[in-house]
Amino acid sequence: QMLGYGAVFTISSFQMDIKVQSLAFNSAASGLVDVQVYRRAGNFDKEKMATKELWTLVSDTSVISAGPGKGTVIPEANFEPFRVANGRNHTIYVTLTSKDLLYTDSSTTNSVGSVYTSDNFLKFYVGQGVSQPFLSTVYDNRILNGAIHYVTEIGTNTAVPTPMPISPWIDAFQIDRVLTTDLMGGTGGCGCMFEIRAKTDLVLRSLDLVVNNETSMNVEIWTKTNSYLGFEADEKSWRKVSEVAVQGRCNGNVTQIPSENFEGIAISAGSLQSLYVTLLSPELVYTNRDTISRGDVFQSDENIEVCAGSGVGGYKFVNDTYFPRLFNGAIHYSILSTPSPTPAQEVPKTNNGVVV
16 A cells, blocks of 8 residues: 555446445544545546646545544535436545555556446546645556445435445455366356355455357356345346456466456455356356255355356356356455555655656
8 A cells, every 4th residue: 555645536327326425535644634525527637637726626624534444534514415427427536735645556456447346336446646736746556545425316316315335445455365266177058157155345356267268259247146046047136247358268277357347346244146157159167066066165265155056058047057066267356454554655756856
């Protein structure tokens, strides 16, 4: 994690309108901190970063910092809510008056503009760190440590009475993990449905597959909460989190689904989540193991359990399943970790000692 004055990032809504009511950020400071939050419709424009008049101030307040690793929440009374229409983007700029804002350098994992995390209604994109308030010097591939507080809206200015929970933490203190499942192969089909159970709060980032083809192929990945039993052919009960063309790698090698083409799935500790991988042709490799029952755990680590599932004979939600079948591939996920007590600081670029 890094320290800077500010962070700028883009969010987008989908499925319905949302109203942002506040946010939380992570600060290395102790005691009172001064924070300002600005917004602009649309995506981030680096050329307009330094033009303060192009931004709308939605919060200018002082709050007591909760310290590293904890969310410092801006009270809703000190935040002017704003609406993000369904399918639209909005850019948010959070800045402190001191160099105490924590964010993450994601250069090795996520690039600016890619989706870092999402839930059913909101996507959060990788953004930039800002060297000093309203300077055009920004650091790409930075992720705010914090959370977005929002409620959903149906149509224009019609608030849903039940507010949504805090959106998934933009967890700078994340540990990226990979759990490899069975790679024995042996059989295959067009798809595979299986369940995973989280032992701790985590975010599923992507999957690796094993396919029996070396050409380009279209892959779809769907998900639903709880078990998939009884919903094998019910497309309306599932949510698509990835559709992408990938280059197959056969002979037991895994084919990776890029994380930027996969909407993160937040899974709470103790929850069961179903996944469904489907191809247009029967090229997906899985394993038939008759010594295990469907739903039994066949692979696990300290954070996640993978259960034996079902093979699917046809493309996308057909009543043609076989079990037990073991998914072949790997699961990429992130969990929260303990923050470092001494975060690194951004060093602004200089020209003869003058910050540029």
